Amino acid sequence: MTGSWSLVAALALLLVLAGLVLRNGALLAMALPYLLFSLQPFWQNRPRPAWKAKRELEPDSLMGGQPCAIKVELANGGEDLEEIFLTDPLPPDVKVEGNTEYHGPFMAGRVETLSYTVRGVRGKYEFGEMSVTIGDLLGLRREEENIPCSGTLSVLPAADHLERMKISPRRTRVFTGMIRSRESGAGVEFFGTRGYVAGDPLAHLNWKAGARWDLLITNLFEQERIADVGIILDARSIMEIKTEEDSLFEHSVRAAASLAQYFLGEGNRVGLLIYGNHIEWTYPGYGKQQRARILAALAGAELGEHAVFKEFGSLPTRLFPAESQVVLISPLRGEDVVSLRYLRGLGYRVLIVSPDPLSFEKWLLPQDGFRELAESIARMEREATLAKLRRSGAQVVDWDVTGPLWLALKSGAAERRR
């Protein structure tokens, strides 16, 4: 029943009571219209609808800012309904264009369609139940129902195109790829020489060396294979810096997506570990399907806080194959150095892409003399942390997120060569 019904019923009751107490028949007669109004919902049949709901998202997986057309169909297989309010509640942070509501009669056998377009930022958006309020024309009765009509929209992170970068894990897989394996075999890069053995291709004979040593010498080439790459995304809340329009974590997610896309494009076997509130592991795999799996996992990546995962000490290293390549994307703290050194000590090749929190955060601080001093102290601390990691053998890329990732990776590689 509605508030309107309560008002009429209360007035009817008051008039009846007043008429009975004061023994006034005229008041009782006056109460009759009110009584009839308040009893009307009980006289009328309660319509019994039989709902069938269907939701279509086209596409259900897209990049940030792209539109997703949503069509919701609701069919009434039951009785006629005089008046319904149909609303499709939307997840927060979604921008909608179009109509998500319907108000009107809904006759038996009819199908009502809501069509609208949504746009969202990176994330997983769950569309749950539709809310239907069934009422009568007089507005005295109202029933609310929730009709299950689920759907999930994944807004994937944008991935940048990266230029060729060099990684050199100690162990590679058997299939041919783009990573040097430190073993001689079929390849294009010169690896060494040895004495000719019957069956060696004549094209590989090194005539200059043969002339010098008066022997038949064969050139050896380094095999190029694919490798296991484990990408670790740091999703600890403590590392996050957020402004009204931007978030450091979003840059980390974008970097993870770009690197996953790059390594998969090179034919490698790539896995993803999101390290925050809990451990979310995307099992390693190859190709486009794995790319889709990783992007879907990144779409749902959220910051979290857990006492166990406060530091990298709880990193489940057994998930990554021994002596494989590990890529960590984290703004880094001084406390993380020990755990990452340990990772390096286990034989993993470690590439650290560190979005620079200082250059991201400094614009949020007030413009005064202390800002420069604070920044220089923090910068020194960060440089010391990065230097410790570099000394332990990790490849560190300090990324100012205002610039492109490929440039940071290129300058990081150049720095390493020096």
Next chain:
Amino acid sequence: MIPWAKRAAAVLSGVFLMALLFPVGSYWGGVAGAALNLAFAAVGKFPPFVRRFLPSFALGINTVLSAYGVLAGGPAVWAVPIAVLSLFSWNAERFGQRWGDAPRPVQSRYLKRIGSLAAMGLGAGLSAEACQGNFSIPFSLTLLSMLAGGVLLLRLMSQAFPKGR
């Protein structure tokens, strides 16, 4: 269609209130009630907050003034049309707020529904008044209207039972 019916009902409520309250010497009550109903007739011109609460307020005040008029010894026969017209205008305004641009078939269905209810209320109330001798109509007319009301009531009640399934 509905807004004009609502305005007419509100104005008539005010007129009937004056007819009920003037004979007992409550001029200010009658004038205030009429003024309130006139304001309610033009409720669309008011801000949304007033528009939201004025209908219920007007219904409550109309009921209280009518009850006062009846208890003060005014002509009780006017109290029933006041109640019916107040309920009609209040509900029509609520309908308009909920469904501003209702299609014509829906408006017709609404008017039929509330019209039958108002007619039944008016018939039942006036019959009850007549039975108490508050106004004189021939006995045959009283009996006829009571029987008609009873038939309508039975029809409504029979509709309340679920159709065989």
